Amino acid sequence: EAGVAQSPRYKIIEKRQSVAFWCNPISGHATLYWYQQILGQGPKLLIQFQNNGVVDDSQLPKDRFSAERLKGVDSTLKIQPAKLEDSAVYLCASSLGRDRSRYGYTFGSGTRLTVV
């Protein structure tokens, strides 16, 4: 099966500019996650979707970050305006859902964002 697709792979922007990342999960995966991975740290959840509804966005800085998942498939994550501390790798992951026997996640290769 095809993996989780993310684009772009790299992005460099100036602070206060806006940026958007795109994620296409594995076909049929109901749950989609966006994680932020700052250099030297483990990934941290930003937002979780179940189909096209938000399950958990408690760690999303909502004053500058937004995310949507139209029709329960692709998702976009936007930052506006960007700050220097937003420099990180943004990972998208998907999973089948709540079935206890299928709790595996599949991650994409991420987008490395550098804010200068």
Place this chain on the structure above:
Amino acid sequence: AQTVTQSQPEMSVQEAETVTLSCTYDTSESDYYLFWYKQPPSRQMILVIRQEAYKQQNATENRFSVNFQKAAKSFSLKISDSQLGDAAMYFCAYRSAERESGAGSYQLTFGKGTKLSVIP
């Protein structure tokens, strides 16, 4: 809230030797899942092995095995016969089990990672 601690920022191992990566976690839950993920320079997180808390038997996947000590909240990864391709960042992660209602977040909580180098 759950926390995951990896106390070894870097480790190295000679090719063909065995290495153990440490992980401890803190939780008040009784049912959960634990994972080890590998992250090579390509950045994609690759699942290495997983453990269900209600299973006492330690998980094994080929050269990878875990030592799960539930009472001590310890979950170490042993890599046997290390290969050059094992060099990567390794992350320990925790996830709550599904609730009966089916609602709730199934996020992974990660440690800070251990960078493993394999010496030829």
